[in-house]
Amino acid sequence: MLSDKTIEEVEALKRRYPDPRGAILPSLYIAQREFGWLSPEAFEAVSIVLGVPKAHLRGVASFYAMYRHKPVGRHLIQLCTNVSCMIFGAEDLVSLLKNRYGAEVGGTSPDGRFSLVIMECIGACEAAPAMLVNEDFHNNLTENNITEILEKYK
């Protein structure tokens, strides 16, 4: 279930559009924040508040890659491995994340700390390699500084 405060947040979004379907995308983000990922319960909860069938919600959500469709760790690493980042060693970072934390591509470290998703170019080629950790942006990554950075995310 969503907390009362979250329900109010979704209700407020709903009021901003003539058709509640307009509020689907941001509402799903709120539910995702609340549930950690878009679980069946998350859809159920949004469906009740927006009055939009959950089949429709899931249909919309499944179109977008950036929702969390599976449970994720406490922190989500989105690492770019496109051309520029690849040239500057992104593949080594992928191995490092796997060896050091046990975070496989598309998976989660056994301790539930990190999930790793590989991104297409995130527009930071001039300071490659680059990644997002949750909503924070980091660039000019090396095998040394990445572990330092990740120390901040427990």
Next chain:
Amino acid sequence: MIELTINGKKVSTEPKSTILQTALKNDIYIPHLCYDKRLAPYGGCRLCLVEVEGQKKLLASCSTPTEEGMVVHTETPKLHKARGTVLELLLVHHPLDCPVCDKAGECDLQDMAYKYGKTESRFVRQKKSSPSDIRSPLIEMSSNRCVLCGKCVRICGEYQGCGALGMIGRGFPTTIKPAFGDVLECDYCGQCIDACPTGALLGKPYKFQARPWLLEEKETICPFCSCGCTLTVGVREGKILRSRGSEDKGINKGDLCGRGRFGFDYIYNKDRLKTPLIRLNGELVPASWQEALLYTAENLKSVINTYGPSSVGAIGSHRCTTEDNYMLAKFMRNVVGTNNIDSSARFGHAIVQNAFYMGFGVKAPPIRLDSPLGKELILVIESDPTVTHPMLGLNLMGAAKNGSRLVVIDSKETKLTRLGSKWMKLRPGTSHALLNGIIKVLFEESLFDRESVKNITNLRAIEDLTKGLSLDNVSDITGIPKGDIAGLARDIAKAKSRLISMTLGVSDNTKGLDTVLSAINLLIVLGEGPETLQIPAEFSNTYGLYKMDVRPDTGFEADKGVVEMLYKPGGLKAVYIVGEDPVVNFPNASKITETLRALEFLVVQDIALTQTAGLAHVVLPASSWAEKDGTFINAEGLCQTIRKLVDAPGQAMPDWQIIRNLSLAMGKDIGAGRLEDVQREVKDLLGKESYCFNGLLLNPLPYARLKAADGDYPLVLVIRDLLQHSGSMSTRSRSLSLVVADSFLEINDADASKYGISDNSYVKLTSPNGSIYLKSKVTGLVPQGVVFTPTHFPHAGVNLLTNERTSGTTVPDMVRVEPAGARPER
């Protein structure tokens, strides 16, 4: 009007209509896969492309509005090429398994490929080959054949208000399925099957039954509710294989509910009667028609001779044709010589007729299934027309979608409480009190035009009645906050157009004459007429049987109705029941059984060996709705033809013929050699109805507080209909039983834990009249203090618990629940 040219033809059209709509209306066909006139334009399939002069691009005609002077071409080489390419792309992943697809022969995709497609595709990709999803009871989903037009998703969500399906995924792998790929659990209306332009959605009962072109399709009227939908029934080798809606046909314009689509197979139940049966040494044994009719005639005559004609009674049937019912009434009046005749309408339609006469002064309530459309405010009172009258339900939902304010007053969460503008949760059986409270507010705040209604009898009395009420009290009784009651009263008063919609049927135990009359009072005070209160008759021919005078009240006080016939042991000596199963369908079943057992002679005429038939001395086998010609009159009073589609099993015969033969056996010829003779007389009778208006009358009715819950029976039992069933005959349908096969008891979580009841366990339900056993469904959808159960299921015996509602007023049924003892786990 807008003028434009399509393919050189000048046509005119309404502003805002699209090119496709205009073309189709003018018999110019433009191919289309994703357009459906019930839905908003979608523009997804790109098959409906047209050329418009002066426009460089090809336009999708389904989503392009017409403009003055437009010149449109729908069949040019360029368009053929474009459509060919679209089809080529649609077929890249399609398995092209037409030889084993039930849709082949009536498949839009196939037809279009036939017309515009190429024999070879330039694109080679893997064909889709996932297994079909056959888990749902009635609908098979073969996503391989899906072209992602989205019609099913939109019909289900936008139109049907169910929203069971979604387009899950992105790009080619997108699949039509429930949210999480779970088993499809929905209304089972099958609307998506008819909407699908390919073989991706199919009705399971029809799977591999026959190629569509081998079916003989005929139109008839649905045997279930009083909407009176037109069914297109497919017959092959003397058997009905499927039923579907046909675009634009009938009052339903092609829409159907699950009962009309899947329920016809009740006629193939194995308990169909094939020969007459006579009771010999306590057992019903097969007999010939001659034996049975002579035996019946003799016994009826001897009862008449000994006790007089008024010791005989008859019950008619909403499942039988108008002609059948006419003949029964004629038989009782002319051969037996009595007016003792009645039907299930006594518990619903007759009450409504009576109330309309008492209040509005009119005889027949003017019913229009489309009356919700365009109303500013619609009030639905303790009813769910989406279940009982699905076509009316669609119009209620349509009205709400188009801006009507839909206020639903109900104790239970329903589709309408979800889709409406406001749900007021009320204690079951208290809407009468609520309506009185609303009237009170109207008076107190002078919310109506007193001047224009000042001459109506009893205005003062109504005012006095409501003066004696306090809103606190009304709020106490109904459970609705005071402010909401006053707010609703103001909204109703303010609205420029209004409608009250409710239903009243034989299983209803929360509404009655009192509810209807207080709704009428409210409307009269507001200056409204009878068309603002919509209470449609219940079943396919409830209206018709009433019109045929299958009712006692045609003048003589002494005439006996359902009450004297079924609830007074020893009252009558012989009863003739046609097409009705009172032991299952009417309240207080044990009293009815006792009364029927006390009879000297009971004749039951029906299509199956019902529980009532099991008590009879003679059982006469009748043809079902699909095995005879005749008419049904729907809720609107529309007389529609039903057709003989298949032969009756064994020696079963149309009811009207049985009745004629019985008259002959009793030594009286009541005419009716052929159906046409009966129909001529029926027509005369229908023509006789003269418009009557007796003046308006307010009927002040104080709300008598329902018997309060007491320690022994703390819960209110509410009986509600199920969407997949209608009366009890539908439980003989194999298809419908795949969805809901058995009765159940819905109970609130808190009550469940209070009484130690776990979900899906057997519970014992007890009222002062008896006990029954039901499976529990613990749910948050029902309020505390109330339990819900469906009617329909003969073996559940719900009516063993209920009270007689013979006076027409609401009588609550109070019960208690307890776990039904320890059942070994697994």
